[in-house]
Amino acid sequence: MTAMRDKLGRPVVVVTGMGVVTSLGSGKTDNWAKLCAGESGIRTITRFPTDGLKTTMAGSVDFIPVEPFSSTDLSERLADIATEEAVAQAGIGRAGDFPGPLFLAVAPVEVEWPQRQELGRAIGPNTEINYDEMLRVSGGGKFTQYHRRFLFGSVADHLADTFGTKGSPISLSTACASGATAIQLGVEAIRRGEADAALCVATDGSVNPEALIRFSLLSALSTQNDPPQTAVRPFSKNRDGFVMAEGAGALVLESYEAATARGAKILGIVAGCGELADSFHRTRSSPNGKPIIGCVRNALADAGVTAEQIDYINAHGTGTPENDKMEYLGISTVFGERAKQIPVSSNKSMVGHTLSAAGAVEAVFSLLTLEHQRIPPTINYDVPDPAIPFDVVPNKARDARVTTVMSNSFGFGGQNASLILTREPV
Amino acid sequence: MADKSSDSKPIEAWITGIGLATSLGEGLDAHWDALNQQRINVDEKSFAPYVVHPLAPVSFDAQIPKKGDQRQMEAWQRIGTYAAGLALDSAGIKGNTDILSRMDMVVAAGGGERDLAVDAGILNAEAKGNSAPGFLNERLMGDLRPTLFLAQLSNLLAGNIAIVHGVTGSSRTFMGEEAAGVDAARIALARIAAGQSDIALIGAAHNGERKDLLVLYEFGDFNLKDKYAPVWARDAKKGFALGSGGAFLVIESRAHAEARGAKPFARLTSVVADRARRKSSGDITSTLESLWSKVGVRDGSTAIITGATGAEPATSEERAFLHTHPELPVRATGTVFGHTLETQFPLGLAVAALSLSRGALFPPADSSGQEIEMSKPPTQIVVIGAGHWRGEGMALVEAIR
Numbered sequence: 085m086t087a088m089r090d091k092l093g094r095p096v097v098v099v100t101g102m103g104v105v106t107s108l109g110s111g112k113t114d115n116w117a118k119l120c121a122g123e124s125g126i127r128t129i130t131r132f133p134t135d136g137l138k139t140t141m142a143g144s145v146d147f148i149p150v151e152p153f154s155s156t157d158l159s160e161r162l163a164d165i166a167t168e169e170a171v172a173q174a175g176i177g178r179a180g181d182f183p184g185p186l187f188l189a190v191a192p193v194e195v196e197w198p199q200r201q202e203l204g205r206a207i208g209p210n211t212e213i214n215y216d217e218m219l220r221v222s223g224g225g226k227f228t229q230y231h232r233r234f235l236f237g238s239v240a241d242h243l244a245d246t247f248g249t250k251g252s253p254i255s256l257s258t259a260c261a262s263g264a265t266a267i268q269l270g271v272e273a274i275r276r277g278e279a280d281a282a283l284c285v286a287t288d289g290s291v292n293p294e295a296l297i298r299f300s301l302l303s304a305l306s307t308q309n310d311p312p313q314t315a316v317r318p319f320s321k322n323r324d325g326f327v328m329a330e331g332a333g334a335l336v337l338e339s340y341e342a343a344t345a346r347g348a349k350i351l352g353i354v355a356g357c358g359e360l361a362d363s364f365h366r367t368r369s370s371p372n373g374k375p376i377i378g379c380v381r382n383a384l385a386d387a388g389v390t391a392e393q394i395d396y397i398n399a400h401g402t403g404t405p406e407n408d409k410m411e412y413l414g415i416s417t418v419f420g421e422r423a424k425q426i427p428v429s430s431n432k433s434m435v436g437h438t439l440s441a442a443g444a445v446e447a448v449f450s451l452l453t454l455e456h457q458r459i460p461p462t463i464n465y466d467v468p469d470p471a472i473p474f475d476v477v478p479n480k481a482r483d484a485r486v487t488t489v490m491s492n493s494f495g496f497g498g499q500n501a502s503l504i505l506t507r508e509p510v
Numbered sequence: 511m512a513d514k515s516s517d518s519k520p521i522e523a524w525i526t527g528i529g530l531a532t533s534l535g536e537g538l539d540a541h542w543d544a545l546n547q548q549r550i551n552v553d554e555k556s557f558a559p560y561v562v563h564p565l566a567p568v569s570f571d572a573q574i575p576k577k578g579d580q581r582q583m584e585a586w587q588r589i590g591t592y593a594a595g596l597a598l599d600s601a602g603i604k605g606n607t608d609i610l611s612r613m614d615m616v617v618a619a620g621g622g623e624r625d626l627a628v629d630a631g632i633l634n635a636e637a638k639g640n641s642a643p644g645f646l647n648e649r650l651m652g653d654l655r656p657t658l659f660l661a662q663l664s665n666l667l668a669g670n671i672a673i674v675h676g677v678t679g680s681s682r683t684f685m686g687e688e689a690a691g692v693d694a695a696r697i698a699l700a701r702i703a704a705g706q707s708d709i710a711l712i713g714a715a716h717n718g719e720r721k722d723l724l725v726l727y728e729f730g731d732f733n734l735k736d737k738y739a740p741v742w743a744r745d746a747k748k749g750f751a752l753g754s755g756g757a758f759l760v761i762e763s764r765a766h767a768e769a770r771g772a773k774p775f776a777r778l779t780s781v782v783a784d785r786a787r788r789k790s791s792g793d794i795t796s797t798l799e800s801l802w803s804k805v806g807v808r809d810g811s812t813a814i815i816t817g818a819t820g821a822e823p824a825t826s827e828e829r830a831f832l833h834t835h836p837e838l839p840v841r842a843t844g845t846v847f848g849h850t851l852e853t854q855f856p857l858g859l860a861v862a863a864l865s866l867s868r869g870a871l872f873p874p875a876d877s878s879g880q881e882i883e884m885s886k887p888p889t890q891i892v893v894i895g896a897g898h899w900r901g902e903g904m905a906l907v908e909a910i911r
Contacts, residue, residue: 135644136651192664192685194622195726197646203725204633213633215626215721219560222728231730232899236620236664237686241900244785252783252901254693255686257619257665265682269697276704297650298659361615361681363672366582366660375678496660497669499681 087509088341090355091388094275096509100348101174101336103166104448106435107143107329111169116452118434119460120481124313125435126327132293139305141312143329143436144291156193158289160239162332162441163188167247167285170334174348176281177248184279186249187269188240189262189286191440195234196292199227239287249283259495260400261359262286263333263443264503268357270337280342286444287332296328302367304404314464316437318401318430319408319476321469326402329436333444340509352451355488355504356387362498369410375500376414380490383502384418389488389510391419394426396459396484398450398491399474401430402437407494412472427484429477433463443493447503450489454507458483520703524767524774524910525863527601527760529593529713532847532857533563533753537596538864545861545872550846552738552751559735562718563753563848568592574674584623584661585754587670590715593756594671597711601760602772604675609770612679614707615671616698618690618714618852619683621664624722628653667715677711688817689783689901690714691855696781696903698761708766713758714853723752732821732898740845741820742829742878750819750898753848757857776863776907779890780806783903794827794896799834801904802892808908810889813871814840815862817854821898828896829880839884845875855895859905862891866909 090096104111107125108118118125125143131153134140148165150158177183204213206221232238240253258265263286270282299305306315306325317323343350360382362375369376384391400411416423431449432438438445453459458481465478489505530536533551534544553564570588573595574580580588598604603613632649660666665683672678684690684697694712701707717723727733727750734749761778782804786797814832818825832840843858850857865871871888874881893905 133643133647135642136647137644190685192621192662194662195722200629200633201636204637207637209637213637214630215725218725219721219728222725223731223733225731227729228731229729231726231732234726234729235687235899237689237900240686241785245787252689252693252696252785252903253686254684254697255690257663257683257685258681259663259665269682272701272706276700276706278700293646294650294654297647297654301651301654301656302659359680361668361672361678363676363678366666366669366673495665496663497665497681498672498678499665499669 096340097271097274097337097354098340098343099335099351099354099451100338100343101170102351102448102451103169103334104445105145105162105165106331106438106445107145108435110165112452119431119449120458122461122463122479123434124463126312126315128312131291138307139296139300140309141315141327142291143327145330152198154196155289155292156233156239159190159287160242162289162330163239163243163285163287164246166332166334167243170336171247174336176336181248182283184249184281184283185251185273186240186244186253187266187282187284188243188253188255189266189440189444190239190255191288191290192257193234193236193238197294199230243285247283257440258499258501259497260439261443261493261495261499261501262440263445264493264501266444267335267354267447267503268501271354271357274337274339281336281338284337284444285334286441288439288441289330290439291328291330299328306403316403316433317464318403318433318462319469319472319474320465321467323403323405323408326404327436329438331435331438331441331445333441333448335444335447352454353506353509355506355510356383358383358386358502360500362500367496368406373410373413373417376410377417379500379502380414380418383504387504387510389504393488394490396453396486396489397426397428398446398489399428399430400492400494401432403432408472412474424473425475427459427477428474429459429462431460443501446491447505450491450505454486454489454505457486521705522764523699523702523761523778524764525759525776525778526762526767526772526774527597528775528860528863529597529600529758530860531568531589531593531596532755533566535566536568542864542868548873548875550875554738560724561734561738561751563751564719565589565754579674582657582660583670586623586715586717587661587667589717589754589756590667591670591674593715594711594713594758595675597758597760598675607676609709610676613677614680614710615668615677616694616710616712617668617683618694619664619667619685620852622662623720625658626721687851688854688895688897691852692783692895692901692903695856695859695905696783699778699781702761702763709762711758711760713856715756716754716850716853718752718754718848718850734820740876740878741818741842742876742880744820748820748822750821750844750849753850755847755850755853755857757853757860759856759859774910775867777910779906779908781905785901794824794902795830797902798828798831801902805892805904805906807892807906808890811886812838813884813888813891814838814894815858815891816840816842816894817858818842818844818896819849819898820844824896824898839871839882841874841881855903858893858895859907862893862907866891866907
């Protein structure tokens with residue numbers, strides 16, 4: 085019998101359910117087929133006018149209608165869909181009665197422009213609008229639903245009600261590493277013996293004018309709008325930024341022991357998690373790469389594996405000049421000469437950057453890579469960057485023997501998180 | 511770090527650093543004096559009809575020496591980065607790169623401070639008929655400061671603490687109003703108790719002097735209006751007065767503290783949390799009763815410090831719970847500091863640890879009869895948090911003799 089505890093004596097944490105939604109479609113089957121076909125989900129934005137914007141495309145999820153639209157409502161809907169798929173696959177608990185805590189990675193919630201404009205209209209045309217006037221019309225029960233909607237905890241609150249998770253649901257943000265952090269929190273809870281199961285969800289529906297403009301003003305976004313499908317160019321010489329995208333990923337984690345006891349199918353193992361914060365700059369990594377290097381090493385140590393055992397890296401690979409350079413520096417320092425041989429591909433070349441959701445979306449894709457023994461490509465790779473001599477699995481999916489995957493996530497605010505995912509316990 | 515096996519005895523955790531910057535001032539002596547003098551700093555005029563507890567003047571330079579760093583932050587981040595620095599100072603680890611580089615951090619945060627003038631300018635222009643496609647884009651592209659986004663992002667309070675103070679072992683930000691503050695303490699303690707972490711910085715910051723935030727709570731009619739009253743004396747007018755403040759704690763394993771010769775303020779024995787569905791009357795009361803049974807209160811001299819908000823029905827239901835313990839002295843931080851959302855629970859922990867270390871509970875600042883005097887030194891304080899809309903939590907903080 086395989087050991088129920090890892091090398092450090094902790095409960096082994098397995099994945100028994102997964103769900104995913106991205107700009108490529110809804111569900112694992114659809115997403116996996118399109119990822120392996122090298123399809124792009126990036127398209128010209130039609131949700132709102134793009135006049136005057138430098139970036140006019142995104143990996144928006146337009147096939148799931150949300151009316152009236154708000155990013156928080158879409159985030160909630162995407163999380164619902166991914167979670168339903170994950171919980172159904174795991175076959176755990178009863179409907180609306182998930183036997184463990186919820187860890188939700190979600191974009192910071194805020195009142196959005198349609199609601200602000202509604203207040204403006206409520207003030208009336210003949211009054212100078214300011215926040216005092218907005219306050220005057222806000223109360224009295226006309227907008228009660230916006231209090232519920234725009235609390236930071238509102239999406240987790242909804243999921244906890246819908247899926248019946250236990251205890252206090254945690255909403256978290258570690259920027260673009262949030263999805264990985266949600267998984268890490270679940271792993272830690274199971275290792276502590278606090279829970280036999282945890283629901284880890286990450287969602288993002290942020291494609292709205294102000295969110296796009298915020299990233300645009302930081303010069304973080306690609307402006308290669310035409311054709312939109314070729315905008316995300318991770319590790320290419322002609323990469324010029326990331327592309328905002330929407331999506332959600334959900335994972336049901338369980339202790340190996342609990343999953344085995346109930347006869348659940350094991351989809352993979354979360355063998356280790358690493359993190360390390362960077363104090364160099366709000367949006368840039370330390371030029372020496374030490375925090376990324378330390379994060380990757382922490383993940384390897386936590387999993388109890390060596391760099392030699394990693395046979396595929398699911399890169400953060402945003403396609404920004406800065407990220408891809410720093411990710412190469414970090415990986416090449418840890419992996420040495422092998423950095424040029426290990427396949428390193430970026431799902432974001434196809435789905436875009438799902439921001440708060442990315443860590444979980446890419447963990448699902450990493451586990452599908454292990455299941456299918458097939459590595460999704462990095463598309464739009466036509467002009468290699470000689471400074472980044474990765475094997476990026478250019479443009480075409482590849483069959484390969486994959487036993488141990490590293491999935492990286494890095495974010496603004498010095499956030500670094502890495503996961504080690506395996507097919508079998510290590 | 512190797513976890514210890516999940517079935518062995520939890521590792522003891524101490525609170526070894528406290529950082530407070532609030533409407534009462536900054537630092538522990540200033541807070542202790544103000545609490546004992548029953549001083550309350552409340553402003554009924556600046557945001558009238560809304561009542562707020564404004565931040566007392568603090569010299570941000572003392573903890574955030576670079577003006578460039580201060581400029582990159584909005585008020586909530588400055589308050590938090592400042593209070594975090596005070597906590598590190600208090601624990602005696604400011605500048606100790608060896609410890610800070612492996613120190614874990616869990617911050618409870620809101621975020622999203624708006625540029626009020628930009629918002630109003632756009633809405634006025636739209637009201638005057640500027641509704642061409644792309645008008646909003648054009649104005650936002652032109653009017654938003656590029657770095658404002660970084661001052662709005664929830665995880666950038668932690669990011670600023672990493673940059674300014676060098677806390678880099680890990681950085682996690684929890685969101686979700688009051689419950690985020692409970693869970694920050696709960697997760698940090700659980701990790702230390704299980705051997706997943708040796709030392710952690712936890713806390714939160716809140717800027718209550720924000721009209722955009724008042725709008726959010728006004729949607730739900732939660733703001734206290736016109737006249738200040740203690741939390742327990744808001745029968746006529748329900749709601750909370752937003753408060754400004756930052757509260758951070760250094761929590762570490764006893765062994766780690768002893769090895770470096772650190773003196774504890776108190777022991778953080780347990781933190782428990784739940785989420786009442788709040789679908790029927792009494793849900794909150796019964797959840798608090800259940801948490802009380804789990805938090806591990808021992809025989810001894812006990813007090814309660816609660817973050818009761820003044821919002822209904824949460825505060826009435828909490829009061830029903832408190833009435834089952836009529837012998838216990840209670841202090842509501844909301845009466846003194848106002849409501850600081852994510853910060854209220856860390857603030858309660860900080861004030862509890864401070865009281866235990868000074869061997870006394872401060873006197874009531876309330877005349878409703880809910881808060882009674884305590885003449886003997888407390889040996890344990892239960893900190894309670896019941897969110898204005900969701901989330902219940904409790905912690906047991908004990909004196910170390």
